[in-house]
Amino acid sequence: MTKTILLKNRPEGKPSMSDFEFKTEESENTVNQGELLLETKYVSVDPYLRGRMSDAKSYVPPFQLNKPIQSGVIAKVLESKNDKFKAGDFVSGMLNWQTIQISNGEGLTKVDPSKAPLSAYLGILGMTGLTAYTGLTEIGKPKARETLVVSGAAGAVGSVVGQIGKILGLKVIGIAGTDEKIELLKSKFGFDAGINYKTTKDMKAAIAEAAPNGVDIYFDNVGGPISDAVLVNINRLARIIVCGAISVYNNTEAPKSLSVQPFLVKNSALMQGFIVSNYTDKFPEAMKQLSTWLAEDKLTYSETIVKGFDNIPSAFIDLFEGKNKGKMVVEL
Amino acid sequence: MTKTILLKNRPEGKPSMSDFEFKTEESENTVNQGELLLETKYVSVDPYLRGRMSDAKSYVPPFQLNKPIQSGVIAKVLESKNDKFKAGDFVSGMLNWQTIQISNGEGLTKVDPSKAPLSAYLGILGMTGLTAYTGLTEIGKPKARETLVVSGAAGAVGSVVGQIGKILGLKVIGIAGTDEKIELLKSKFGFDAGINYKTTKDMKAAIAEAAPNGVDIYFDNVGGPISDAVLVNINRLARIIVCGAISVYNNTEAPKSLSVQPFLVKNSALMQGFIVSNYTDKFPEAMKQLSTWLAEDKLTYSETIVKGFDNIPSAFIDLFEGKNKGKMVVEL
Numbered sequence: 001m002t003k004t005i006l007l008k009n010r011p012e013g014k015p016s017m018s019d020f021e022f023k024t025e026e027s028e029n030t031v032n033q034g035e036l037l038l039e040t041k042y043v044s045v046d047p048y049l050r051g052r053m054s055d056a057k058s059y060v061p062p063f064q065l066n067k068p069i070q071s072g073v074i075a076k077v078l079e080s081k082n083d084k085f086k087a088g089d090f091v092s093g094m095l096n097w098q099t100i101q102i103s104n105g106e107g108l109t110k111v112d113p114s115k116a117p118l119s120a121y122l123g124i125l126g127m128t129g130l131t132a133y134t135g136l137t138e139i140g141k142p143k144a145r146e147t148l149v150v151s152g153a154a155g156a157v158g159s160v161v162g163q164i165g166k167i168l169g170l171k172v173i174g175i176a177g178t179d180e181k182i183e184l185l186k187s188k189f190g191f192d193a194g195i196n197y198k199t200t201k202d203m204k205a206a207i208a209e210a211a212p213n214g215v216d217i218y219f220d221n222v223g224g225p226i227s228d229a230v231l232v233n234i235n236r237l238a239r240i241i242v243c244g245a246i247s248v249y250n251n252t253e254a255p256k257s258l259s260v261q262p263f264l265v266k267n268s269a270l271m272q273g274f275i276v277s278n279y280t281d282k283f284p285e286a287m288k289q290l291s292t293w294l295a296e297d298k299l300t301y302s303e304t305i306v307k308g309f310d311n312i313p314s315a316f317i318d319l320f321e322g323k324n325k326g327k328m329v330v331e332l
Numbered sequence: 333m334t335k336t337i338l339l340k341n342r343p344e345g346k347p348s349m350s351d352f353e354f355k356t357e358e359s360e361n362t363v364n365q366g367e368l369l370l371e372t373k374y375v376s377v378d379p380y381l382r383g384r385m386s387d388a389k390s391y392v393p394p395f396q397l398n399k400p401i402q403s404g405v406i407a408k409v410l411e412s413k414n415d416k417f418k419a420g421d422f423v424s425g426m427l428n429w430q431t432i433q434i435s436n437g438e439g440l441t442k443v444d445p446s447k448a449p450l451s452a453y454l455g456i457l458g459m460t461g462l463t464a465y466t467g468l469t470e471i472g473k474p475k476a477r478e479t480l481v482v483s484g485a486a487g488a489v490g491s492v493v494g495q496i497g498k499i500l501g502l503k504v505i506g507i508a509g510t511d512e513k514i515e516l517l518k519s520k521f522g523f524d525a526g527i528n529y530k531t532t533k534d535m536k537a538a539i540a541e542a543a544p545n546g547v548d549i550y551f552d553n554v555g556g557p558i559s560d561a562v563l564v565n566i567n568r569l570a571r572i573i574v575c576g577a578i579s580v581y582n583n584t585e586a587p588k589s590l591s592v593q594p595f596l597v598k599n600s601a602l603m604q605g606f607i608v609s610n611y612t613d614k615f616p617e618a619m620k621q622l623s624t625w626l627a628e629d630k631l632t633y634s635e636t637i638v639k640g641f642d643n644i645p646s647a648f649i650d651l652f653e654g655k656n657k658g659k660m661v662v663e664l
Contacts, residue, residue, distance in 0.1 A: 051598060223593035232586075245593040254564075259589040261555035261577040264605030266383060271603040273596030 002027045003309055005097040007063045011053050013251070014320055019053070020313040021066075027100050029079075036103045037079040040309070041090070043097060043330040044072035044122040045316040046156075047221075047246045060277075068096035072127055074111065074118045075101075085110065092121045097312055099332065116294065123156055123327035124301040125290060127276060131243065132160035133286040134279040136168075139241045139272045140217040144169030147211045149230050150191075152221030152246060154181035154302075156327035159189050161219045163299050166190045170217070173210045175226055177322045184325065188300060203229035214238075222247045228258035238269040246320065302326025334359040335641055337429040339395045343385055345583070346652055351385070352645040353398075359432050361411075368435045369411040372641070373422070375429060375662040376404035376454040377648040378488075379553075382581045400428035404459055406443065406450045407433075417442065424453045429644055431664065448626065455488055455659035456633040457622060459608060463575065464492035465618040466611040468500075471573045471604045472549040476501030479543045481562050482523075484553030484578060486513035486634075488659035491521050493551045495631050498522045502549070505542045507558055509654045516657065520632060535561035546570075554579045560590035570601040578652065634658025 001024050008021040031037045049071055055062045063069055073095035077085050082105040085091060093108035095101060111121040123129065135157075136142060148165040152158040153174025162185065165172040173193045174185040182194035193210040200206045207215070207229055214235035220227050223245030234240070248255040264271060293299040304324040306315040312330045319328055333356050340353040363369045381403055387394045395401055405427035409417050414437040417423060425440040427433060443453040455461065467489075468474060480497040484490040485506025494517065497504040505525045506517040514526035525542040532538045539547070539561055546567035552559050555577030566572070580587040596603060625631040636656040638647040644662045651660055 056598075220593060223591055227593060242593045242596045245591065245597055248591055248594055255591040255594075256588045257591040257593075259555055259577070259580055259587040260592050260603070261552065261559060261574050261589075261605075262580055262587075264574045264603060265577055265607070266388075267605055268607045268610055269605045271592070271596060273593075273599055273601045275597070275600045278600055 001025070002098060002100045004068050004099075005312055006066050007053060007069050008066070010055060010062075010065070011050070015050065015053065015313075015317050017313055017317070020069075022310070028102060029100075031079050031081050031102065033081050034104055036077050036082050036085055036091075036105055036108075038075035038091070038095065038101050038103055039078050040073055040075050040095065040099055040101070040332050042074040042119050042122055042332070043309075043312055044126070045312065045319060045328050045330060046071060046127075047244055047319050049316065050320075068098055070094050070096055072122050074121055090118060092126060099309055115291075119303055119305065119327075119329045119331070120294075120301070122329055123303060124160060124294060124299060125287065128156040128327055129160055129290045130279075130283055130286050131274075131276040132157050132164060133290060134276060134282045135241045135243050135274045136161050136164055136217070136219060138279055138282060139270075139274055140219065140239050142168050142170055142217055145171070146216035147171045147173065147213055147235075148217045148219065149173045149175065149207065149211065149215050149233075150219045150221070151175045151226050151230070152244065153185055153191065153194065154325055155221060156324070157243060158219070158221055159185070159302060159326055160299065162191045163189050164293075165217075166192075167293065167298055171211070171213075173207070175222075175230075181325065184302070188302070197226050204232050207233045217241070219243060220245075224248050224255065224257060231258060231260060231263050234263060234267050234269055236267045236269075238267055240269065240271040241274050242271055243274045304328045306330045308332070333357065334430060334432045336400050336431075337644055338398050339385060339401050340398065342387060342394075342397070343382070347382065347385065347645075347649050349645055349649070352401075354642070360434060361432075363411050363413050363434065365413050366436055368409050368414050368417055368423075368437055368440075370407035370423070370427065370433050370435055371410050372405055372407050372427065372431055372433070372664050374406040374451050374454055374664070375641075375644055376458070377644065377651060377660050377662060378403060378459075379576055379578045379581060379651055381648065382652075400430055402426050402428055404454050406453055422450060424458060431641055447623075451635055451637065451659075451661045451663070452626075452633070454661055455635060456492060456626060456631060457619065460488040460659055461492055461622045462611075462615055462618050463606075463608040464489050464496055465622060466608060466614045467573045467575050467606045468493050468496055468549070468551060470611060470614060471602075471606055472551065472571050474500050474502055474549055477503070478548035479503045479505065479545055479567075480549045480551065481505045481507065481539065481543065481547050482551045482553070483507045483558050483562070484576065485517055485523065485526065486657055487553060488656070489575060490551070490553055491517070491634060491658055492631070494523045495521050496625075497549075498524075499625065499630055503543070503545075505539070507554075507562075513657065516634070520634070529558050536564050539565045549573070551575060552577075556580050556587060556589060563590060563592060563595050566595060566599050566601055568599045568601075570599055572601065572603040573606050574603055575606045581652070636660045638662045640664070
């Protein structure tokens with residue numbers, strides 16, 4: 001039997017279990033020429049998927065109602081009639097939230113379980129790592145001794161951004177939502193300082209204190225009031241990588257924030273929306289660098305691994321309550 | 333006798349006459365070696381000067397209290413002990429709001445009254461034209477047939493931006509605050525469409541209607557709710573040149589606007605604070621291009637010329653009520 005998760009409703013505000021529908025049916029095991037039969041092993045759940053559940057104009061088309069949801073998946077090849085893959089291979093790609101599926105192989109990459117745990121190919125050696133590396137280097141253009149602030153710092157992307165910042169000689173300040181996460185930023189990921197936005201009354205002052213020379217680069221995963229507090233602390237020629245806005249993804253009305261224009265003008269600062277898929281030409285270099293740093297133990301990562309196909313929707317929903325540390329992955 | 337205008341108070345909110353002080357004193361006519369004696373002919377008043385009247389951190393140091401205010405000035409050389417200039421020359425530069433003054437010549441450029449009216453060197457052939465040209469080309473990176481929206485379109489910079497946009501083959505939509513200005517945008521400056529933000533109830537819909545293919549480039553002079561309405565209409569990979577934020581310069585509290593982050597992320601859009609002085613290496617090319625277009629009658633400009641030294645402060649204040657059409661200049 002094959003289980004599939006479909007998008008039943010477009011979420012209003014925070015997604016809920018009733019937005020998802022489970023379907024169980026007989027497995028379709030007929031593999032045509034050029035195709036693969038895949039068994040899903042790991043499923044990535046990511047904040048950006050929230051955007052695809054809405055039908056607002058965006059950089060990728062929205063998920064269709066009553067069709068399978070897709071995200072990054074690691075799967076095992078059960079049967080192959082495609083020259084590029086053979087049974088027993090493991091592959092990574094954008095695939096359905098489905099236990100067993102057929103693919104034509106397009107967009108799939110072979111991954112090597114002897115070099116890193118399979119789940120790492122959804123995280124530090126997958127979109128997460130590529131996002132952190134290309135966002136920070138291509139837009140942030142870091143120079144040693146500059147100050148980098150990362151929001152959502154204990155998240156999948158944020159924790160990698162901070163570590164790369166340290167490797168490149170930056171002063172790195174992370175913002176996260178629990179004392180435990182702040183501790184982790186400093187002890188495990190080597191951040192210079194951490195700020196718990198839930199217990200800090202004056203975020204603007206806290207950032208000014210942690211960054212006495214001002215903020216040169218802001219890697220923004222959250223948007224909203226946290227980003228407002230960083231913005232008032234930016235330096236001349238600051239670069240702001242707008243990678244995500246998880247704090248406002250579930251807003252049903254367009255959220256209000258500080259007007260950014262005066263700060264951008266007076267600092268000649270840059271704010272750039274970042275989508276990793278615009279930087280595919282940088283992926284080979286990025287993968288090489290990330291693998292090297294990982295092998296040299298210069299990079300580490302956290303994962304929150306949830307078990308069981310049926311828990312994919314709840315794992316996704318938990319992202320918006322910050323229940324994950326690092327990359328959230330569902331293991332089948 | 334020499335008259336000087338000093339900054340008496342840092343304005344709270346909108347500047348008022350009481351923020352300025354006039355001083356009259358015996359002229360200091362001693363010209364030392366290397367110096368020039370200058371008679372002020374035209375004084376430029378510009379929105380950005382509001383920023384220098386505050387003591388907030390900015391890209392240029394604030395004006396000092398009880399010291400002369402400075403802006404772009406065209407002056408006649410009355411006497412010269414500087415090899416680069418001679419009596420009778422006209423010069424352009426950042427000079428005091430002062431009828432007669434001594435300069436060491438630093439930062440002054442000779443201007444030719446036979447090639448263009450003197451006031452043009454404060455406008456289309458001065459900072460105004462350079463701002464329009466370098467902002468639009470360096471950050472906007474226009475491609476023919478794209479859609480450009482300009483706010484503050486009937487202002488000094490905006491009216492030049494729109495014309496350059498047309499020369500470069502763009503569809504150009506201007507936003508301004510009176511029907512008369514809208515008419516001028518279309519009849520004099522060749523804009524394809526104009527929107528009067530004061531009489532338009534639904535700016536978002538009006539922009540969507542004027543830009544059915546979406547907005548690729550937004551040259552923003554105003555910030556605030558007008559910019560919010562443009563932002564929701566931007567295309568993927570849109571470029572937003574944040575040149576000014578006149579609508580919020582006088583706010584005493586940091587203004588709130590639409591959160592820009594979600595729009596930047598989902599469109600991979602760029603928002604860049606623009607200061608013309610960061611692009612001095614592009615000035616020769618820009619001046620050449622602007623002069624050529626002006627000589628070919630491809631560019632035209634509007635000026636609001638106010639007469640009399642004593643009217644400099646009120647001319648400056650009038651900028652914030654949109655009383656100028658095009659470049660506001662005071663003639664002595």
